[in-house]
């Protein structure tokens with residue numbers, strides 16, 4: 001569950017300069033205003049369904065507020081009805097996106113997901129209700145969206161999108177909406193979209209910050225043009241570790257739907273060649289120009305990627321902690337409890353943030369992971385030490401650091417406090 005932490009310095013390096021502010025759009029390129037998707041194009045692809053003849057009276061009523069917009073009108077609503085949109089991920093971004101795409105009358109809405117609904121999803125994934133906990137997200141979302149709009153077709157792809165199935169699944173759609181939250185999936189979707197010539201409507205959220213753009217539109221830049229490489233280890237904590245404001249994916253997901261609808265209608269100015277940065281804490285919307293990278297390995301003239309690659313490996317080399325968990329000495333929650341109960345003198349180190357400590361703790365000495373290097377002098381290298389965090393990932397990074405710093409008797413609490421709550425103390429609050 002990774003979310004993107006954008007790196008402005010690196011982005012500036014890639015894209016030369018910041019052109020923030022209104023009306024600073026890139027110079028128009030050939031075909032920039034042209035409709036991007038087959039269902040909106042005069043030269044509709046042979047695989048694209050033809051525009052329906054008209055709408056039923058009930059559909060006229062349902063979409064009446066669209067129909068009276070000159071930019072939509074009956075013709076635009078028919079384009080929406082003929083459109084085929086694939087939503088990858090039914091979670092944070094996918095929940096609001098799915099609702100608005102269905103409400104807008106997108107005729108064929110595909111959803112790819114393989115997850116189940118959890119209680120921690122509900123503060124932002126508004127498709128789901130409390131009674132859906134434990135259900136397949138795909139099943140729960142399809143039911144909700146069919147209730148919202150029974151006029152549309154919803155296709156459920158209950159699978160993980162992979163290099164093996166992506167081209168086949170994406171081929172059946174005109175626009176791809178990226179509602180995923182991890183780097184392998186983002187690079188996979190980008191590359192598949194570039195290879196197939198389909199627009200990739202991108203969004204990501206992190207704490208109070210969000211991003212949106214449209215990649216691969218009208219020969220514009222792609223995700224790799226903006227981010228040639230996944231972030232370095234530790235550069236992108238997940239939403240589960242870092243948190244996210246619940247409404248933020250609603251804002252970003254809605255922006256993704258607005259762009260998708262414009263792509264289908266062939267209307268307005270598409271968010272291509274521009275990266276929208278939303279800061280919900282300051283409530284600012286800024287825009288950065290994104291240029292096509294001539295050295296881009298997937299969309300540049302000297303492209304080297306001509307088929308999908310192994311994205312887990314590509315991102316794992318940079319996106320995972322330096323040392324694999326197998327190299328980190330661990331202790332299970334039950335073993336730790338047994339040793340504590342036996343009176344062993346074990347020093348517990350908690351590497352979470354103070355606000356997490358307030359929620360729950362098991363008596364550890366608190367030093368947030370980021371402060372370990374500067375506060376390592378507070379710790380005794382010869383003492384039996386067990387490091388813990390919420391899930392065991394940050395603590396594994398801390399153990400790796402402490403081992404390099406000469407701590408020989410330091411171990412990671414496997415599975416963190418979540419595992420402790422599961423196996424030792426069910427009264428410990430989980431978050």
Ligand SMILES: [Zn+2]
Nearest residue numbers: 222225296299
């Ligand atoms: Zn590119």
